[in-house]
Amino acid sequence: MKKINLTIAASDYDHFRDFRNGEVQAQGIEPIWLQHEIHEIFSRFAAKREWDVSEMSFAKFTAQMAEHEKPEDRDVIALPVFASRVFRLSSLYVNPSKGIRTAADLKGKRVGLPEWAQTAAVYTRGWLEHEAGVPLTSIQWVQAGTEDAGRTEKVDLKLPDGINIIRESEKTLSDMIVRGELDAIMTATIPLPYQRRDPNIKRLFDDPTGEEVKYFQRTGVYPIMHIIAMRKAVLDEYPWAARNLYLAFLESKDRAMERIFEGGASRYPIPWLNDTVMKLRDLFKGDIYPYGLDANYTTLETFLRFCFEQGVAKRLLKPEDIFPAGINPQVKT
Structure with missing residues (x-):
């Protein structure tokens, strides 16, 4: 299978690191990573879709999605991959x-x-x-x-x-x-x-x-700040690309979490990190940084409602509206 080239613009997150440096592969995809100042990434993708896949402000993504009532008129879609989450x-x-x-x-x-x-x-x-x-x-x-x-x-x-x-x-x-x-x-x-x-x-x-x-x-709301968006034209031409990208981002994130959970001598120069991580794992019931639709449904639904109520989005979107169908299926092993 010949790989397709996809440009990806995102900040330097540890949970993207293994995907970015090639230790994690997205099947059928040759990523070309771009790094710019975060607001430049947002503005250039929001205005002109200069690359295929991009980190994006969740609010601005929602506003653009809500501009079009019909899904087929939207030129962008999200992956349930969350670059940044911060309580506010x-x-x-x-x-x-x-x-x-x-x-x-x-x-x-x-x-x-x-x-x-x-x-x-x-x-x-x-x-x-x-x-x-x-x-x-x-x-x-x-x-x-x-x-x-x-x-x-x-x-x-x-x-x-x-x-x-x-x-x-x-x-x-x-x-x-x-x-x-x-x-x-x-x-x-x-x-x-x-x-x-x-x-x-x-x-x-x-x-x-x-x-x-x-x-x-x-x-149950765990605020999502930045999502990963992709041009819908990519999905239209390569329907498998969204799922394969998601799996690569997920594996990269899981590997980053494993580095934190190693215990003993910490890789990160932060005192009491191991004890803090253990407490967070209890608070979040195992996954302190979940991806996917089901695990984040309450947060997604709440945020989309806030956007509509506050006039950021012109119509009320549902979590299912912003992701490709079947992006996060339950696969039995």
Whole structure:
């Protein structure tokens, strides 16, 4: 069987490493790996589909999928491979002078975010509304870059009634919260003033990890930030390619997990890593980084609903809508 060449653009993740360096093979596929800065990967694939397979913001992928009502009109599809997953209650920062002690205190406040359609912000707003009981319409939203001014939205939004967003093109979220022009911000990256221990910014939660664990135990939602997307034209020509890519990504991830679970002398220069991993394995019931549709159905369904409710996606998608049929079948051995 002659192999097909497929270009793959993604960040340098350890769970992709064995596939990228050739220790894991995708049957029938010769991958050509490309590495760029993450936002360049997103923007170039979202705008022009410059490569065959790409890491992509889950929110922006969802927005593009929802643009077309008929599946046959969509030119992109996802693999149930998750490049990045991060719990996001730690992404809420407040100015201590504003008297914000709990999430409920955000009602009526000015809250900044980098983009309404940022995946991290979608999850955090969903938590605010559904778990903390804070209507999104009760907040004055401000959009600006976290550290660099001039950041703009990348997708066409259909905002719900009552949502008001002020766009600040000349200021940054970090500067505005430190100066007290914003009461709070939500951002996927740790703001520089917080890293520098500026007294004018702190996290909303003193123990965000503890809150995130409780959220996971209560809801089963394990936030997915970045997915792997592929051009639908590849699938149309080579129907087997999606499944073979998925299996290679899965084997690469499983090998990465085995490296972490080896015990004894750790490969990674992180103290107490082995004990931490053991606790995480208990929390996630064995697989601390699951791929596939079934194991992630609750997370996928919740996120797609948040995207629709918040005007990131123009229609409500189901998890089955965004993956190729039969990508994750139950195979008896």
